[in-house]
Amino acid sequence: MDIFTLSLWIITGIAFIISIIKDKQKTLNSMKMARGMMKNMVGQIIGILFLIGLILTFLPPETIREIAAKSNTLISTIVSAFVGSITLIPAFVAFPLVGSLVDAGISIVVAVSFLTTLTMVGFVTFPLEREEFG
Structure with missing residues (x-):
């Protein structure tokens, strides 16, 4: 993992902790909402990854x-x-x-x-x- 990726993870973690300290319920609600959005998109994402793999196999x-x-x-x-x-x-x-x-x-x-x-x-x-x- 490069320093840029590590920095982004650290910044995200700190922001998440600050968000939990500031308003735990609001943070948990937003995480639940994000999980729901991800459930709606996961089928499309898997399909896209499959197509890319298929395309790169033939081409x-x-x-x-x-x-x-x-x-x-x-x-x-x-x-x-x-x-x-x-x-x-x-x-x-x-x-x-x-x-x-x-x-x-x-x-x-x-x-x-x-x-x-x-x-x-x-x-x-x-x-x-x-x-x-x-």
């Missing part, structure tokens, strides 16, 4: 790198931005995925283009986000 990062390396960086960037905007992947899955693509040799510009459009509201995610956030 390994090495193959993606070969395809991206053969084309122009500008074209690869535009294509990766388009693919990112139509793909439904949560951010906590997207970051390791993009990291594995960069480790496999994908250009950082192409990877950032994919990641940026992936974490924004896209074609596939728009109906879900409209329903959840209004």
Whole structure:
């Protein structure tokens, strides 16, 4: 675990303890609410993880790198931005995925283009986000 992750865990723990000291009942109610939200999303998250594993099985990062390396960086960037905007992947899955693509040799510009459009509201995610956030 790196220092940044450790720092975030420590800050979160301290904030949680302060919250419990300030208003224990409110903190417990918010934890129950978060648990309920997670129960509603866990099926979608498992499905997404399954699809990513399936896609990476049939299209390994090495193959993606070969395809991206053969084309122009500008074209690869535009294509990766388009693919990112139509793909439904949560951010906590997207970051390791993009990291594995960069480790496999994908250009950082192409990877950032994919990641940026992936974490924004896209074609596939728009109906879900409209329903959840209004």
